[in-house]
Amino acid sequence: MNLFKRYFIRRSEPAVGTDLVWTERDGSSKGMFFIRFKRHKLAVAGVFALCVIALCAVLAPFITAYAPTTVTDSFGEGPSWKHPLGTDLVGRDMLSRLIYAARVSLAVGIGAVAISAAIGTVLGLISGYVGGWIDGIIMRITDIFMSFPYIMLILVVSSIVGPGLLNIILILGVLGWPGVARLVRGNVLSIKQMDYVKASVVLGFRMPRILFQHILPNTVAPILIYATSGVALAILDEAALSFLGLGVQPPTPSWGNMLASAQSLTVLLSQSWLWLPPGVLIIITVLSINFIGDALRDTLDPKNNK
């Protein structure tokens, strides 16, 4: 392996003279980004794990032996050659269901957070930077959103618009932004006072450029931290909603409703293949995303160039 690596590196190395220029050029830009990211071993593992899960989810029809809703002739049986992770109490293949469920859970986790982070970031930026009555209005709206009990609101809305994957994503996304908005606004308020923002004004940059190119990059760390923990929460929220019957509707599998359906004492004690795999997958996904978020935060900060 080592020999192989050396051979390859030497082969791909440019001539000595240009090599120097190259390191100078990419000293802290895109080439460096991957080098710095690679230093976070856990994050690299996280990317790998997430890629495997995502790939399985995308290729689900080709790699699963059964459709997720197909009822086989064995009910609640443990792992066997035919069913590597056993079957559930209705007789469906657990492995197939698990892989199909990854689609739902990843879509909910990432989709909902993408929506709420986008809304929250934009509103927070505007609110903090413009200030005045616009700030007042936006902040009062976030107050209103935050003063409702979160889970109740989700229940009411999802019972109105009806359950379903897309609705869940939209609901979690649209209800999740006030936290980000507050976070971003607070950061903007302090960054706005920095001379480099004032310099941007004097240099005649327009507001969108100042907001997105000068202020946003400096507040990306808290947004990333929020977003990574948000993905975890969204996956768990989806599980909770599914448990209450307002999430993704059976027989469509999600990790949440698979866990939820395994919540009886006999299952927990004697049929661990029903709840262990989805639980482990949720943990792996959430951890991966958290590690990636941490690494991104460090990597995106030029000061961490050690």
Place this chain on the structure above:
Amino acid sequence: MNNYEAASSSPAPLLVLDGLKKHYPIRRGLLNRSVNSIKAVDGVDLTILPGETLGLVGESGCGKSTIGRSIVGLEKPTEGRILFEGTEISSLSNREMTDFRSKLQIVFQDPYSSLNPRKSIEDLLAEPLLVHRIVPKNEVSSEVDRLLEIVGLPTTSKHRYPHEFSGGQRQRVGIARALSLRPKLIVCDEPVSALDVSIQAQVMNLLKDLQQELNLTYLFIAHGLGAVKYMSDRIAVMYLGKIVEIGTAEELFRNPKHPYTKALLDAFPIANPRLRLNARTVLQDDAINANPSSHGCRFYSRCPVATAQCREQEPELIGDGDHASACFFSN
């Protein structure tokens, strides 16, 4: 306009401040009513001629930075006008101001907060060039090199980030950024106060050289008289939002007329102990706590030579183009 101005306005002035006022309301209570205001700048008339350096001195909180920020459009004046090359810029909307932005630039005091930490030096310098289309796109990179060269930084440093530079080097980047738009007037808002003494001289020399080469005009704001004397052709002394004395640099240092200027000069340390004066004017208290009376001279409460007239009546700035002061006892 003032009396002193007539004599000094032989070439067309680059920048004119006409009765500039900036008051910050103090808001209190539930309804956010403004109960009072801080008069940061309270009626300032100034003329800056093309190619000169006008020094602006005064203690902390006297409003000198507010003047600088108003000129570059960071503050909207409460009252009064700012004329740049004869056009009033203080009342322009943001969009209309864009054309003037490139002609008026500012160098900030703190080189640590004036550069965006997330952008490389090249990005920092290229962005204004691209936004204002100063040079064609394919020449941006060479223009960045040129800018770095004229402020004395190696061009190889352009891919580095601000935190990799020292304070003096950062200040050079800040100057390069201000120069990128090819301005006519640069407001230097205490550009050397945050730097080491050894670096201060370098940066001031750089500013002086650039002025010669690029035909720049400076408003040089500082609280140290040494720097101002070295840099300026003319010096204006501010006290609590007003100019109390203005004159050519030599004249003001040789023959200060206003008691506040005298006190400032006396506070300037003299290296040679034999040359030190015994009779120094040392001011008590500071300007913020001085609480000037509403109608009299604002220096009244701290002035060593104040009389009853000073309490009742505010002195006007009187003198000629070379030297004017706002004190009844200036002669």
